[in-house]
Amino acid sequence: MLKKDTLFENIVSLFTLKGLEYIIGFITFPYLVHTLGPTYYGVITFTQSFINYFTLVTDYSFNLTAPQQLATTEPKYWGKIFTTIMYTKIIILGLCSFFIVLFITIFDNIFTNKILCFVIYLNVIGNVIFPIWFFQGIQKMRYITIVNIVSRTIATVLIFIFIKTSNDYILAALFLSITPIIAGCLSFFVLLTRYKFIFVKIRLSDIKEQIKYGWEIFLSIIFINIYSSSNVFFLGLLTNNTIVGYFSAVKKIIDCINGLLTPITQAIYPYINSKIKTSKKEALLFIKKCTLILSVGTGCISIGLYIFSDVLVNIFLGKSFISSIGLLKVMAFLPLITLLSNMWGIQTLIPFGYKNVFSKIVIKSAILNTLMIFFWIHFLEAEGVAYSMLITELFVTSMCYYKVKTKIK
Structure with missing residues (x-):
């Protein structure tokens, strides 16, 4: 323990x-x-x-x-x-x-x-x-x-x-x-x-x-990548390296924010798995506390990203990336949404034995993203990718929450 x-x-x-x-x-x-x-x-x-x-x-x-x-x-x-x-x-x-x-x-x-x-x-x-x-x-x-x-x-x-x-x-x-x-x-x-x-x-x-x-989880990871990381590859295939550069620079900022939460999610994952062996009720209470605390902090960061997007782009990326300001506004709340999907999916469904449920959620999400992404890129290029990611992550988070509420008492 x-x-x-x-x-x-x-x-x-x-x-x-x-x-x-x-x-x-x-x-x-x-x-x-x-x-x-x-x-x-x-x-x-x-x-x-x-x-x-x-x-x-x-x-x-x-x-x-x-x-x-x-x-x-x-x-x-x-x-x-x-x-x-x-x-x-x-x-x-x-x-x-x-x-x-x-x-x-x-x-x-x-x-x-x-x-x-x-x-x-x-x-x-x-x-x-x-x-x-x-x-x-x-x-x-x-x-x-x-x-x-x-x-x-x-x-x-x-x-x-x-x-x-x-x-x-x-x-x-x-x-x-x-x-x-x-x-x-x-x-x-x-x-x-x-x-x-x-x-x-x-x-x-x-x-x-x-x-x-690990087969079911591997499938989940592959499909997660389709709607989270592969969009950069799709964007590069359909546009050019400069547009990819604008989008990737903003995605790097979002990834850095997500990285702030990685130490906590990496550390609590084995702790939750160990805790479940002794008391599932205590494990759930621990997950709820972590979710509440982390979502409040991440929510404040996301609001800050949206309000100060122009300042952040100018400081970190420079004047040549002014076109990225709109992208950052669209993607500002991704850290909060991603955190919630992680807490309800990876930190809850998988440890409680619902690997197949989580796998099905991300497979459906990947299909949804694939159906949207080429349409969005055709009309809005980099900004379209940002909207596609936002919609897909919202779908994943809402489905994970629904499954947690219905399957884990």
Whole structure:
């Protein structure tokens, strides 16, 4: 059973990490946007949106299923869980490496800069070797904090030393992509020195079992990505890199706000799973308290984003991104809506055993987004994507709330 003092320690550790990320982001994000400009920044984000599919596949559902398993089992079983998941991720990485070469070769008219694609693909490799899910599951977030601080600091220093003009966009992509690789190498040093016992022999049936266990959640994650991240890719296919740059810059601001909540949601997820084993009633009360407190804070932030959108765009993005002000107003309340869907979906439905219910919700949402997105892009371009995301997230949140109220007493 996870204790509240452990939960508090993990939240503090993750907030420390997020605080550093925001300090670094406050320095590097405006610098890259100003140096690269909308077009080259758009080239990077469009390519990242494509490579992100491979990151999702290699992550499978382990970022949710692994912490859940580790938090509810004894340490003597950690080795089997860890080794099985790492082998599975490496096998999937091998398949993804084959397919990325195939896609880039076949669709060379879309992916004209192959070097950039392979550079950003390093991020996929880094995510495979960085077992953040393990440290999250055993509630040792301070290790994640340390290795991330070191890796992000190295990448930031390299950006300011070498990125001077828009022609350095490939180097910029390289420095952004090597962060998880550095973090992964450092984390394995920690594992080999402190958790040697988790490296054990496994059977092929163990891999099959893990894949089967996480299949429904994996489908959910894929469909979530269709209506949350793939829109950048769709926008790039139907418009141009400059428009992608305008939209991606605003989405980066929204993602930063969402990132403020990540330390809390990452820390309470294994805590909720552990709490359910002893008292479902207490787990529900804990979820309700967290939802109320977080929604009030996030709501205030969303209101601030809407009111001060012009100021924020001028400060963080610059005059060349004035066209992004309207986008920020449309997307201002996404952090609040996303938080609520996370609390009622990931933090409630999944731990209480309703993985299939949550999966069906996100599949329907992805279909809804796909039906809308091309229509919106055709008439409103980037602003249309913003409206599509807003409508889809509202649908997800309302459906999760309805299912929680009807299925969990």
